Structures are given as C-alpha cells and as structure tokens.
Amino acid sequence: MAKYASPPRLALAHFLEELAPVIEVLVSREPMLKGYLRSTTVTCGSPGCRCAAGEKHPAWVLRIPQGSTTRNRSIPESAFRHLEPLTEEYRRFRQAATRFRELMREAAKAIADLEVARQVDPDNQIQRIREGK
Numbered sequence: 001m002a003k004y005a006s007p008p009r010l011a012l013a014h015f016l017e018e019l020a021p022v023i024e025v026l027v028s029r030e031p032m033l034k035g036y037l038r039s040t041t042v043t044c045g046s047p048g049c050r051c052a053a054g055e056k057h058p059a060w061v062l063r064i065p066q067g068s069t070t071r072n073r074s075i076p077e078s079a080f081r082h083l084e085p086l087t088e089e090y091r092r093f094r095q096a097a098t099r100f101r102e103l104m105r106e107a108a109k110a111i112a113d114l115e116v117a118r119q120v121d122p123d124n125q126i127q128r129i130r131e132g133k
C-alpha cells in the first residue's frame with residue numbers, strides 16, 4: 001500500500017504545498033483598503049447640466065464597511081485607478097484568510113482520522129504477546 005493512499009494521509013501530504021501560496025498572500029506587505037468599488041451614476045448639481053435632464057454622469061462609489069453599517073464615498077474616475085489595486089489586495093487577503101481556515105480545519109480532521117485509524121486494540125496486542133505471535 002502506498003504511503004499516502006488514504007484521504008487523511010493525502011490531505012496532510014499536500015498540506016504544506018497548499019498552504020504555501022496562501023501564506024504568501026497573507027504575509028505580503030502590499031497595502032490594502034477594506035472597501036469595495038461599485039460603478040454608479042450621479043448628478044453634479046449644476047442646473048444647466050445634461051444630468052439634470054436625466055443623463056447622469058458615470059461615477060464610482062467606494063463602499064466602506066464599518067461595523068454593522070457601510071459608508072459610501074463617491075470618488076472621481078482618477079481616484080478609481082489608485083483605489084482599485086488597494087481594494088483588490090484586500091479581496092485577495094480575505095480569500096487567503098478564508099482558505100487558511102479551511103486548510104486548518106481539513107488538517108485537524110485528517111489528524112483526528114489518522115489518530116483513530118492508526119490505533120491498535122490493547123487487549124488484542126496483549127493477547128498476541130501471550131500467544132507468542
């Protein structure tokens with residue numbers, strides 16, 4: 001039988017290689033911004049503008065989660081190019097954190113399964129010793 005044939009052994013055998021890219025994301029020094037960018041349309045407030053007649057301007061909103069609420073900040077197009085990589089890094093970090101917790105649960109389950117699978121019956125062992133096997 002192959003050394004890593006069973007599912008819990010396979011899970012542990014691949015644990016480090018699955019964990020490595022996740023750790024890379026988590027320990028990065030790239031700055032990140034806890035927020036989400038959404039496209040929207042706005043009116044500028046100028047009474048003579050086409051937006052007053054319903055032809056609104058395209059714009060971006062930065063949604064910033066704060067506790068149980070979300071704060072919305074409208075941002076100009078130029079700010080989008082600066083903020084997008086920061087929010088994208090936050091999204092990557094959150095994904096990596098979720099994957100990290102999944103891998104930890106899978107590893108803990110594999111270890112618990114192996115602890116059961118590898119145990120021998122003590123009475124059976126004593127019996128075998130007595131019988132000289």
Ligand SMILES: [Zn+2]
Pocket residue numbers: 043044045046049050051052057
């Ligand atoms: Zn306008």
